[in-house]
Amino acid sequence: MSIAPEHVPKMETASLGERLAPHAPLLLVPVLMILGFLSITNTSSWLTLTVSGLAMGMMIFIMASGLTLVFGLMDVINFGHGAFVSVGAFIGVTILFALGGMTEQPSILLNLLAVLVAVTGAMAGTAIMGWAFERVIVKPVYGAHLKQILVTMGGLIIVEQLIHVVWGPDEIFLTRPETLKGAVTFAGAAIEKYRLLAVAIGLVLFLVMRWTLKSTKIGLIVRAGVENGEMVEALGYRLRLVFIAVFVAGSALAGLGGVMWGLYQEVVTAHMGQQIMILVFIVVIIGGLGSVEGCFIGALLVGLMQNYTAFLEPKLALVSNIGLMVAILMWRPQGMMPVVKAK
DSSP, X not given: OOOOGGGSOOOOXXXXXXXXXXXXXXXXXXXXXXXXXXXXXXXXXXXXXXHHHHHHHHHHHHHHHHHHHIIIIIOOOOTTHHHHHHHHHHHHHHHHHHTHHHHTSSOHHHHHHHHHHHHHHHHHHHHHHHHHHIIIIIGGGTTOHHHHHHHHHHHHHHHHHHHHHHHOSSOEEOOOOGGGSSEEEETTEEEEHHHHHHHHHHHHHHXXXXXXXXXXXXXXXXXXXXXXHHHHHHTTOOHHHHHHHHHHHHHHHHHHHHHHHHHHHTEEOTTHHHHHHHHHHHHHHHHOTTOHHHXXXXXXXXXXXXXXXXXXXXXXXXXXXXXXXXXXXXXOTTOSSOOOOOO
């Protein structure tokens, strides 16, 4: 018996464009780099600006990655995140000053060891601070976004004043460890050694975070909690403890970013965290709340855009990333790679 063609069920297949659409944001970074090259034309200048933009983007990613998970998992708008950046920078600088005998030696091992100790101390300090911040300030206002904005902003102001009490109101200038000073020459471009280190650290951190979220049990719980927290709790997992762990980890990453940003700028101030938070929030928004991959791509776009625009038209540097955010949100209102929550 034959079946009439009109009765044969048709397989619904997505078009090539529909299959590639979710991956379109991956092309934005190389496209922006190509546009930058066509605009700058000078190869050495373009290469220097590109490495600088990638380094800046990696440091912003480190500070923003924890915040995007806090947004996505806990639904918490934490304007106090910049406080952890500032505190981490001051703790790290204090340790580096104490280890001056190591940082002044022309030994890359001693220099990196000093930076590692400073980073570890900063992350430990901001992790403890993050735990206290969540317990005292954030916990009472879960589910109330307006109150979260007000109390976390108040927490940021209080922490900045405490920094003035402990370290004083003046800027603290620092120099990088001896072997991280200067630049290397490649293809006629001068590339700072520290920026190469920042790119490497940011890339390693992204790969570790992605592996943790995609390939481990705790990562599975975090991702499931972002998408459907009620289901995770119904399976017997204490999502509340996961909340605290994510908040503490995000605070520690902000401390790491603070140390790296302080060494990048070679100066630390009590307000540095508040100032960098504009770029951090842009990255979190355009990446898609809860998405580490989107946060990573967004941070690279912001870093490259900032450096290219500052070279081509310095007056537009401050607004270039606002324009980038507007353009991306007009294209994808939920961000480049949003986490789709279960309804």
